Amino acid sequence: MMAKAVAGDVNPYIPKPVTIITVKNESLETKTLRLKLYNWRLSFVPGQFVQLLLPGVGEAPFCIASSQLDQKHIDLTIIRRGILTTSVHYLRPGDAVGIRGPLGKPFPLDAFVGKDLLIVATGIGIAALKSLIIYAIENRKKFNDVTLLYGARFLEDIVYRDELKEWEKSINVVITLSKAPPEWRGLRGRVTDHLGSLRLGKGTVAAVCGSPAVMSSIADALVKHGISSGDIYVSLERHMKCGIGKCARCIIPGGKHVCIDGPVFRVADISIGAIGE
Amino acid sequence: MRKALFCCLAGETMIKISKQELLQIPSLLSAMGYRVIAPIRAGGVVKLAPLGPDDQPEVEYIRIINSPKKFLLPDDESLFRYRSTATITSYGLKIRFPTAEGPCPVTILPEYLPIRERLAFFGIHQCMVSSVRYLDKVMMSDPADPYYKNRREGMFIAELDCDEGDEYCMCRTLGTYKIPAGYADIQMRKSSSGYLVNAASEAGKELLSRLKKQDAQGAYPKPVPKMVNDFELVARDEQEIDAKGAPKSLEACTLCAACTVTCPTCYCMDIEDKFSLVDPSNVSRMRTRMSCQRKCYSAIAGGTAFLHAKEERFKWRVKHKFPFSINAFKLVGCTGCGNCVAYCPAGVDFREFVGRRVA
CATH class of the missing domain: 2.40.30.10 (Translation factors)
Incomplete structure (x- = not known):
């Protein structure tokens, strides 16, 4: 019918x-x-x-x-x-x-309340998480610890420079450069190298966005650091044409549409192969 | 309304007619205000086409090269038109609008006229009726596609039972030879003397009343079609498909996309802006067919693509038909029509991949 x-x-x-x-x-x-x-x-x-x-x-x-x-x-x-x-x-x-x-479906913000929020962004992936960062700052009391781990390649690639300074006042901001210039005083290396220095545990939820290949390695590393895959959320990228589940261009392995079932997915609900290339 | 439920057999009317009378049905449908689309033999193939006054519909065929998809989701369709102030410059397209002060200076005025004609498909087989059911699942799920919905509403299906498939068919395995309730307004089948016609909806009964025939006795037969090759499904899970090696015939595949073009349920599409270089401000937002066999299907900005080798793309097509559709729409996307096998120049047979031959 x-x-x-x-x-x-x-x-x-x-x-x-x-x-x-x-x-x-x-x-x-x-x-x-x-x-x-x-x-x-x-x-x-x-x-x-x-x-x-x-x-x-x-x-x-x-x-x-x-x-x-x-x-x-x-x-x-x-x-x-x-x-x-x-x-x-x-x-x-x-x-x-x-x-x-x-x-699309947003981050399940109610499920984040009262927990440590770890936001991992690499490259331009921070754009997809910026609204979440702002939400966390505007509703700072709802969350326990809020950490932004931001990885970029070169110093010139860092975006939101003014905002990052502002955000540092209320949340923990960690920036790492994988190809840092000699004068760079901050952290060096990839974001996955610095997960160990953060306090991650059972009460942590993670929101991840980056390039497809990087996201799957971050998700793997987070699981190794003790965050269950049910608490890791990734924001996927596909070139959807219609945005309403009709063009089938954004289907990921498992048969989910990124446009209507995502773009935010719980890692536990999708296969790791769906994240990467 | 033809959408009314008709679960009980008592509500069905059956008549017996000759072949001459059967071939009159398209003109009766046109008289009822439908645009009749029927199989026509042309250029060595049978294809669905709008029936002209002089055209003779083909009723003794096994396979059609296209499907109702061509009319329900046309290959090239203008969603809407709008005017932009784009101009072509020596370095490409330049988009410039008046400076915004006060209210928004630009309105996208979508010129879109809903199509008011009602379609009637005459003489399509069970597999093609099942494909309409699958397209309904996809396009009518919330939010419904307005263009598809427009054509689908008030549509008439005069189904012609297929009793014997050719060497490429697989509808017996998938059970798609059964007409789902509410999907055929009339069912027609060849009998020993002429044709049996069974009406299952109000519109179908109205058509039968115009044939002015006495009701026939007995029940409308529902036999299982004969298949040349019989298969049973062995790999329909994603893991099973991933674990299998690609068929040998895939080496000859040239990614020509004939499989997805002839498939009655392949609905993937591209939406793009088209305009003439003479008048670039007049833009059409076009919906065109897309195929998972092409690289641009999965490419995202920057050149990353998610499906590389032809083996991946072949498996993706099979996965979209089986596990993905079962997960997302609770319905198998393959109707077993065999078009992708019959029209594949490389002879790739997906049935050997997902199924096993039964003697």
């Missing part, structure tokens, strides 16, 4: 227009766009994403990188990697783009 009609029969493929109000250079290849929504509000939960439409170029999914309290603006941090993201770098304040969303 056929399913019932969707409430309101809204066409989920049609984006809503937004305009860019500021463009901030985060690093050589990374920019943060601040988008203004007109006459509508976007209420989202950290971990959800939007489909950004560049007129004439196409659509791509990006995690929202701003506070959920501000429903009239959203931030998207975008690194120049493909065709669409290169076009994004030519955008200027005043340009209009379209967004669809919020889409």
